[in-house]
Amino acid sequence: xxxxxxxxxxxxxxxxxxxxxxxxxxxxxxxxxxxxxxxxxxxxxxxxxxxxxxxxxxxxxxxxxxxxxxxxxxxxxxxxxxxxxxxxxxxxxxxxxxxxxxxxxxxxxxxxxxxxxxxxxxxxxxxxxxxxxxxxxxxxxxxxxxxxxxxxxxxxxxxxxxx
Amino acid sequence: xxxxxxxxxxxxxxxxxxxxxxxxxxxxxxxxxxxxxxxxxxxxxxxxxxxxxxxxxxxxxxxxxxxxxxxxxxxxxxxxxxxxxxxxxxxxxxxxxxxxxxxxxxxxxxxxxxxxxxxxxxxxxxxxxxxxxxxxxxxxxxxxxxxxxxxxxxxxxxxxxxx
DNA sequence: CGGTCAACTTGATCGAGTCCAGATTTGGAC
DNA sequence: GTCCAAATCTGGACTCGATCAAGTTGACCG
Numbered sequence: 001x002x003x004x005x006x007x008x009x010x011x012x013x014x015x016x017x018x019x020x021x022x023x024x025x026x027x028x029x030x031x032x033x034x035x036x037x038x039x040x041x042x043x044x045x046x047x048x049x050x051x052x053x054x055x056x057x058x059x060x061x062x063x064x065x066x067x068x069x070x071x072x073x074x075x076x077x078x079x080x081x082x083x084x085x086x087x088x089x090x091x092x093x094x095x096x097x098x099x100x101x102x103x104x105x106x107x108x109x110x111x112x113x114x115x116x117x118x119x120x121x122x123x124x125x126x127x128x129x130x131x132x133x134x135x136x137x138x139x140x141x142x143x144x145x146x147x148x149x150x151x152x153x154x155x156x157x158x159x160x161x162x163x
Numbered sequence: 164x165x166x167x168x169x170x171x172x173x174x175x176x177x178x179x180x181x182x183x184x185x186x187x188x189x190x191x192x193x194x195x196x197x198x199x200x201x202x203x204x205x206x207x208x209x210x211x212x213x214x215x216x217x218x219x220x221x222x223x224x225x226x227x228x229x230x231x232x233x234x235x236x237x238x239x240x241x242x243x244x245x246x247x248x249x250x251x252x253x254x255x256x257x258x259x260x261x262x263x264x265x266x267x268x269x270x271x272x273x274x275x276x277x278x279x280x281x282x283x284x285x286x287x288x289x290x291x292x293x294x295x296x297x298x299x300x301x302x303x304x305x306x307x308x309x310x311x312x313x314x315x316x317x318x319x320x321x322x323x324x325x326x
Numbered sequence: 327c328g329g330t331c332a333a334c335t336t337g338a339t340c341g342a343g344t345c346c347a348g349a350t351t352t353g354g355a356c
Numbered sequence: 357g358t359c360c361a362a363a364t365c366t367g368g369a370c371t372c373g374a375t376c377a378a379g380t381t382g383a384c385c386g
Contacts, residue, residue: 015332015383035373050335055374057333071236076373090282099280117262119253121293130284178352178363198342213366218343220364239342 012064022046023057024081027067031080032089032098038079072098072127088125092132101128175227185209186220187244190230194243195252195261201242235261235290251288255295264291 005024009016019042026041027033033041039054058079061067065084071077072091078098088101168187172179182205189204190196196204202217221242224230231246235254241261253262 017333017383019334052336052375053334060333069236071234073232073234073240077236090280090284092282093285099282101280116291116293117253117264118296119255119262119291119293120299121253121291122256123292125290125292127288127290128279128282128284129286129288130279130282133281136283180352180364182365215344215367216365 008066009064012066014060014064018046019049019053020057020060022049023054024061024066027058027061027079028081031082031100032070032078033080034076034078036076072096088127090128090130090132092135093129094131094135097132097134099132171229172227175229177223177227180220181209182212182216183220183223185212186217187224187229190221190224190242191244194245194263195233195241196243197239197241199239235259251290253291253293253295255298256292257294257298260295260297262295 003011005021005028006016008024009020014020022042022045023038025045026038030037030041035054035058038058039049039051042049042054058067058069062069062079067079067081068083069077069079070089072089075091075096075098082100090099090101091097168184168191169179171187172183177183185205185208186201188208189201193200193204198217198221201221202212202214205212205217221230221232225232225242228246230242230244232240232242233252234240235252238254238259238261245263251264253264254260
């Protein structure tokens with residue numbers, strides 16, 4: 001997207017504050033980031049911000065369709081700025097790394113469920129589960145099942161916060 | 164599945180305990196149920212059980228592929244006994260109701276991502292978002308965005324626990 | 327340049343889930 | 357039937373992500 005953060009906010013009639021801009025900046029520069037690491041990053045760039053303000057800003061941005069919130073099972077919510085292009089995600093079972101994937105089937109894949117049970121469906125969200133290249137080469141680690149070992153981050157993994 | 168709970172557990176060399184049987188029973192009779200409401204239901208049938216025992220039993224059952232755990236965004240983990248048939252779920256944006264859906268595209272839908280980024284994918288999980296029949300007829304409620312209003316349960320929704 | 331209401335700060339609270347240490351039960355061997 | 361190690365269960369404390377509440381600050385309109 002070519003617009004500045006200021007423009008994006010103004011356009012939707014939202015107040016433009018340094019906090020919101022910094023939050024948006026943090027998400028833009030580090031996709032798939034968690035609220036916690038946004039907090040850290042914004043503090044690094046702005047000096048200080050409250051946890052609450054981060055959550056507030058994020059949810060305002062989500063509401064305004066500027067950022068998208070994703071919540072893979074077993075992980076805190078993550079945020080990204082790619083919106084409206086219907087892409088999906090791969091999650092590594094063992095380290096939790098997350099990457100973007102474009103869907104195999106055209107634009108709105110699988111949007112038609114076989115039997116929609118009377119629901120009016122407006123979005124199909126796809127999450128692929130597997131193992132990332134890194135974890136595959138570390139053979140012998142436990143695989144498949146329960147808790148992701150919190151090793152060092154692989155693809156796109158935001159560094160763990162250190163509050 | 165036609166086997167009894169006892170058989171299922173024995174087969175995999177798991178200890179057969181009244182707690183585990185009750186937990187399994189609760190999940191079987193109320194699919195998409197949460198750990199918390201399993202707790203309530205088991206207490207109703209067995210008399211008493213600890214929260215810990217419920218979590219333990221559930222995770223043993225999940226490990227043994229007897230039950231499947233699903234975690235729709237914004238909801239606590241839910242459990243169901245349909246395993247291995249690759250079905251998916253619809254979630255209602257406004258009340259959180261959850262229903263089963265068989266996938267439109269054959270058996271292993273969308274399992275091939277366009278570019279898998281080097282990940283070895285072993286499962287594709289699809290979640291459809293929309294509005295359930297009930298919520299559609301209650302026009303005028305806020306729709307689409309943030310927190311699901313915790314109205315009365317619709318399709319398959321386990322009643323909220325009242326501990 | 328005020329005034330007003332949205333946005334921010336601080337601090338408490340919540341809900342889901344996990345961890346721990348000790349008591350109890352289970353299933354298989356004898 | 358009895359015994360024993362291994363597997364389970366209990367209750368409580370605790371973590372982590374996220375939200376609520378009350379009061380203060382500051383962005384935008386006129």
